Amino acid sequence: MVRKTTRITVALLFVAWTIDYVDRQVINLALPSIGETFGLSHGERGLIISAFFAAYALFQIPGGILSDRFGGVRIACLAVMLWSGFTGLTAAAWSFGALLAVRCFFGAAQGMFPGAALNTLGARSAPAERNTANGWVQSSNAVGTLLAGLLASALLSSWDWRAMFAAVSVLGLVALVAIRRWMPPPLPEVQTGAVRKARGATSTLLRSPVMWGFALMFFAYDVVVWGLNSWSASYLVERYRVPISQAGLAAIGPTVAAAVCAIVGGRLSDRFRGRPRRIIVPAMTAVAALLFLLPRLPSATLFVVCGTALSAAAGLCYIPCFSVPLRSLPANLNGVAAGLILFGGQLSGIITPAVVGYVVDRYSYTAALTMLIVGPVLAILAVLCVPQTTKSFLARFSTVTRLPEHTDGHADAPRP
Numbered sequence: 001m002v003r004k005t006t007r008i009t010v011a012l013l014f015v016a017w018t019i020d021y022v023d024r025q026v027i028n029l030a031l032p033s034i035g036e037t038f039g040l041s042h043g044e045r046g047l048i049i050s051a052f053f054a055a056y057a058l059f060q061i062p063g064g065i066l067s068d069r070f071g072g073v074r075i076a077c078l079a080v081m082l083w084s085g086f087t088g089l090t091a092a093a094w095s096f097g098a099l100l101a102v103r104c105f106f107g108a109a110q111g112m113f114p115g116a117a118l119n120t121l122g123a124r125s126a127p128a129e130r131n132t133a134n135g136w137v138q139s140s141n142a143v144g145t146l147l148a149g150l151l152a153s154a155l156l157s158s159w160d161w162r163a164m165f166a167a168v169s170v171l172g173l174v175a176l177v178a179i180r181r182w183m184p185p186p187l188p189e190v191q192t193g194a195v196r197k198a199r200g201a202t203s204t205l206l207r208s209p210v211m212w213g214f215a216l217m218f219f220a221y222d223v224v225v226w227g228l229n230s231w232s233a234s235y236l237v238e239r240y241r242v243p244i245s246q247a248g249l250a251a252i253g254p255t256v257a258a259a260v261c262a263i264v265g266g267r268l269s270d271r272f273r274g275r276p277r278r279i280i281v282p283a284m285t286a287v288a289a290l291l292f293l294l295p296r297l298p299s300a301t302l303f304v305v306c307g308t309a310l311s312a313a314a315g316l317c318y319i320p321c322f323s324v325p326l327r328s329l330p331a332n333l334n335g336v337a338a339g340l341i342l343f344g345g346q347l348s349g350i351i352t353p354a355v356v357g358y359v360v361d362r363y364s365y366t367a368a369l370t371m372l373i374v375g376p377v378l379a380i381l382a383v384l385c386v387p388q389t390t391k392s393f394l395a396r397f398s399t400v401t402r403l404p405e406h407t408d409g410h411a412d413a414p415r416p
Contacts, residue, residue, distance in 0.1 A: 005184045009124040010133050012183055013117050014140045016080060016175035020113060021144025022151065023087045024052070026168055027103075029152035029233050030161040037161070038096045042234075046357030049230050051100045052107040053349030059111025060346055064119070064339025065202060066112065068332055072119030073183055075112055077176055082109035084172025091165040111346070115339035118326065122334035123186035127327050128270065134326065135266015135319045142259035142315070145229065149251040202336050210386060210396050211325065211337065215344025217280070217382040218321040222348035223375030224287055224314050227368075230353040232307065235365055240300035250304050254311035261315030268316075269323035274390060276320035280383040284376035286313040291376070295369040317379065321345075328390040329397075348375075 027034070031045045040048075067075045086106035093099035117137070125133045155164040205211050236242040236250055265279060272278055290310040297303050325337045352372075359368040387393040 003126070003187065005187055006121075006125040006129065006133055008182065008184050009121055010136050012179055013121060013137045014143075015178055016076065016113075017117065017137060017140040018144040018147065019080075019171045019175045020083070020110060021141050022148045022171060023083060023106075023168055024110065025145050025148035025229070026152045026164060027052075027090075028230055029149060029156065030164065031234060032237060033156065033161045034099070038099070040096060042357040042361045043354065044096065044357075045234075046230070046354040048099060048103060049226075049353035050350050051103045052110075053226075053346050053353075055104040055107030056111040057107075057343055057346030057350055059108045060115060060339040060343040061206065061336065062339075063112035064115030064335035064337070067116040067119035067335035067339075068202070072116040072121075072123065072335060073179065075116035076120060077179055079109055079111075079113040079116060080172050080176045080179070083113070084169050084176070085109075087172065088166055088169035091162040091169075114342045115335040118322075118338035119331075119335035120183070122326070122331035124184065125187070127331075130326055131266045131269040131319050131323050133266070134322065135263045135269070138266070138318055139259040139262040141318075142255040142257075142262065142311075145258075146252060146255035149233075149249065149255070153249060201333060204397065205329075205333065205336055206340060208396065210393070211340050212344070213382055213386040214321060214325055215341050217276075217344075217379055217386065218341050219344040219348045220284075220375045220377075220379035220382060221314065221317050221321055222345040223352050223378070224291070224310075224372055226349045226352045227356050227372040227375070228307065228310070231356050231360070231365075231368070235295075235369075236300055236303070239365060240303070242300050250300070253304055253308035257308050257312035258315035261312045262318045265316040266319040266323075269319050269327075274324040274327055274393075275388045276323055276386070277383050277388055279320045280317050281380055283313045283316040284379045286310075287317075288373050288376040291373050292370060295366040320383075324387055324390065324393050328393045 027048065031048070034040065034048065035045050038044075063075060063079070083106055086102055086109055089102050090099070090106065093102055118134070121133060121137060122130065151168060152164060155167060159167075232251070242250065268279055269276070287310055290306055290313065294303065294306050294310065297306060322338065322341055325341065326334055329337050356368045356371070359371060387396065
């Protein structure tokens with residue numbers, strides 16, 4: 001049974017990460033209005049998304065290192081406070097250049113949060129249940145996306161995009177107060193696997209081809225996620241003439257499916273004791289097939305149905321991208337490990353929205369969405385190359401901690 005400390009931590013991080021995604025995702029539905037305000041092309045609209053991800057990606061690894069050094073809760077609170085301020089400043093942007101600058105600062109602030117959150121979770125959960133707990137936390141991403149769609153649809157139908165950003169910036173205060181007031185103390189180190197790190201452990205992880213293999217896997221996963229999340233609303237408006245006030249509602253099915261399957265993927269990762277290949281190969285094969293079908297459907301209804309199935313299959317792959325490192329490494333290395341893997345995903349966030357916008361301008365939405373098949377292909381190739389179990393993973397990192405390679409407080413020894 002999951003400990004009370006772990007359950008409370010999951011609940012608080014779920015709330016914070018939901019608000020994180022609301023603040024981040026509302027801009028996707030606001031893009032058509034922002035484009036009209038500043039007279040932007042599709043490519044320039046994509047750059048607004050990419051500006052966020054450039055800073056977000058750059059701060060993933062530093063955020064993880066700072067969290068391992070100074071504590072995840074402290075860095076998480078700092079991140080929430082800063083990103084909420086920059087969400088509010090988005091409403092004050094007076095030009096395309098000013099908007100790009102504000103979104104960069106916003107991305108930097110949010111970039112410190114993921115490593116801090118996973119450091120916080122690692123210090124308050126046992127390795128054998130960590131992927132399940134992380135699955136519940138990461139399901140907040142889909143919930144935040146859903147709430148962003150609902151809030152943006154409601155606010156944009158009554159107010160303009162500037163008023164919407166000013167309103168949602170207040171939500172971060174909720175997360176900040178909740179974390180500071182109710183976050184429980186860490187579990188005893190013997191329960192979390194928080195052992196003394198060997199000298200140079202952080203730099204060893206950052207230089208490791210194995211860790212970069214997991215980062216590549218998450219990059220590939222996010223090619224699909226950010227390609228669709230950034231452009232689905234615009235596609236529905238432009239291809240099927242769906243009103244902007246309803247485009248956000250079309251995300252309900254896909255986001256609920258993604259949330260449920262993130263939880264399932266986390267649970268399966270603990271049950272399989274890692275072994276991401278068992279999940280990613282079949283799920284990403286289905287994603288590739290659905291991506292080919294998606295832009296060739298004759299109606300918005302079929303697009304949403306297909307998108308829901310696609311989101312479910314992709315959602316299964318979220319936690320497996322982290323499962324072996326976070327299960328295998330001690331808790332006091334979770335921040336940097338998560339930051340490195342997330343850095344790979346955010347590189348995709350920098351590249352994919354802008355590339356999709358460019359292909360739409362030069363060719364078509366059909367070509368752009370079909371191009372996203374490179375994501376599942378790359379994910380399958382990456383998962384075939386990385387260690388599948390704690391034992392095989394730790395064999396590559398015998399100098400990182402003082403744990404024996406076959407230890408099994410969090411490895412793969414048979415259960416009694």
